[in-house]
Amino acid sequence: MLEALGYVVALTAAIVVILLLPFCLWKIPKLKASVSARLGVSNDPRRRWLRCVTGVAAVAGLPLYGYAFSYAAIPALAIMFAKPLAGWPARTKSLAIWSAAGVVALLLSAMYQQQPVSGNILYYTATALFIVAGVKLTSGEASAAQLLGWGAMGSAMFFVLFKPKNTDTFEHLWKYGIGPYVAIVCVWMLCALTHRRLIPAVALLVVGSASLFLGFRSHGLVCFFTAVILITKGRSSKGGFPFFRLIVGAGALYSLYRILPAAVESGVFGEAVRLRTASQLGEDGPAFLAGRVEPPLSIAAISEKWLFGWGNLDAIDFHTISEGADIAYSMGLLPKDFMHLWVGLDGKVSVHSLLGEGWAEGGVVGAALPMLLLLLFLAAIWRCAGSWAPLVILVSALGIWDVLFSTWAYGRPLTLAFSAVVAAWAISTSKASINVADPSDDHGPTDSAQSNPSRTKVTASRHQRLVDASGDASLANLNVDAQA
Secondary structure (H helix, E strand, C coil): CCHHHHHHHHHHHHHHHHHHHHHHHHHHHHHHHHHHHHHHCCCCCHHHHHHHHHHHHHHHHHHCCCCCCEEEEHHHHHHCCCCCCCCCCCHHHHHHHHHHHHHHHHHHHHHHCCCCCCCHHHHHHHHHHHHHHHHHHHHCHHHHHHHHHHHHHHHHHHHHHHHCCCCHHHHHHHHHHHHHHHHHHHHHHHHHCCCCHHHHHHHHHHHHHHHCCCHHHHHHHHHHHHHHHHHHHCCCCCCCCHHHHHHHHHHHHHHHHHHHHHHHHHHCCHHHHHHHHHHHCCCCCCCCCCCCHHHHHHHEEEEEHCCCCCCCCHHHHHHHHHHHHHHHHHHHCCCHCHHHHHECCCCECCCCCCCHHHHHHHHHCCCCHHHHHHHHHHHHHCCCCCCHHHHHHHHHHHHHHHHHHHCCCCHHHHHHHHHHHHHHHHHHHHHHHHHCCCEEECCEEEEEHHEEEEEEEEHHHHHHHHHHHHHHHHHHHHHHHCCC
16 A cells, blocks of 8 residues: 555656656756755754755655655755755765766666666665755754754654565564664764763664674674774864774774674574574684675676676676685685575575675776765774764764675665765864864965964864864854954
C-alpha cells in the first residue's frame, strides 16, 4: 500500500515538474534574486526551518532505484536558487563538480562497454544535490551540525516506520538501519549541550559496546576509534595533535586493534558474533577486514579495467572473480565460505564499497568522488577543533568506513553529503583560526602583528570563543574585525 502510494506521489510530482518547467526556466533569474534576498540572512528563522524540513523529509523515499532520493530532495531543489550564506567551505565545490563528473563517467563507461547503465548514477546525482543544498543551508559548523542532526533523525525514522528488508528484528534494525544515526544524533545533542569532550566520548563507548553486542562490529569499531581520537586530541583550539598525544593515541589505537578482535574471539560480545567473525576471518585473515570480505574482488576488478571501468558490476567475468579469490587466499581469507556475498543467487555482483563500485563501474573519474570524500574526512579528523569536534570526528570516521566498505543504500547520499559539509566547515573554521592566530599574507606579517604580538593572541582567543559559540567562522571573523 505504501509503495503504491509512493509511486502515485512520484508520478504526480513528475507531471507537475514537466508542466511547470518552461515557466520556471523563464522565471529563474527573478526567482533566484527573490529567494536570495529573502533567505540571505544567516540567522533568518526561515533558513533554520528549512534545515529542519529538509532533514525530517528523509523519513520517506521516492521509489527510484532503491530509494536513491528521499523527499528531502524537494526542499533541497528549492534552496538551489539561493546564494550560499558564507561562501563555499573547503572542497565542497570540487565534490559537487566531481559528483556530476561521476554521473557522466558511469554513463559513458556503460555505453563504451555496451552494458546496462548502473543505477548508481542516481546516488551520485543525489550526493551532488545534497552537497549543494547543504552549503546553501548552512553558514558554519553549528548550522551544518543542525542540518545533519535532523537528517539523521529523518533517516532513522524511515527504518522504524517502514521496516525495509532485513529489519525484522531489533538486532537487524540496529545493524542495517538506525545504529549510525543514533550515534550521530546523540553526539550532536551532547555537543550542543556541553563543551566537554569526555561526555560524547563516553556516550560513543556505550553506543559502540551496544553495537558489538548486537552484531554490528564495524560500527562498534568506528565508535571506539572516535572516542580514542577525542581523548587524544584534547581541547586544543588548533587542529592537529600534539606530538606526545599523537604517540599516546597511536598506542591506544594499536591496543584497540589487538584487544577488540581478541575480545570478539573469546566470546565477550556473544557467541553469534564470535562465530560470524571466525567464519569470515578464515585461517589467518587480517582482523581489520573481519566482516568485510569484498576488498579482494574490488582489487581484482579495478586492476583489470582501471581506466574506464566495466560499465556495470554485473559485467565482471569469471576470470576476474577467480583472480579475486586468489587474492583472498593470499590474505588468509577463505573465499569459498563467502562467495555468495560476491555473486548472489540472482547473478548480481557486489564489491560492497563506494570506492570499489565507483572505480569498477566508471573508471578513474567514477572513483574521484569517493576519493575526494576520503581526503576531506581525513583532513577534518586532523584539523577539527572547538566544541563540534566530536561530531566532526564521528561523521568523518563513519564516512571513511562507508566509502571503503559500504555500498549505496537508502539515506547514504544525504548522510554522506551533509557529513561532508560538516567536515568542510570544520576545516574552514580551523583555517580561519590559524589565520587569526598568525595574521600574515604572501608579503609577510602585518605591522600590527609585529608591533603587538600579545594583541594577536587575545584576538585569536576571542575568535575561538566566537567560533565555539556560533560554529560560524565567517561571522566570527566579522565580529573579531569589528572589535579589534
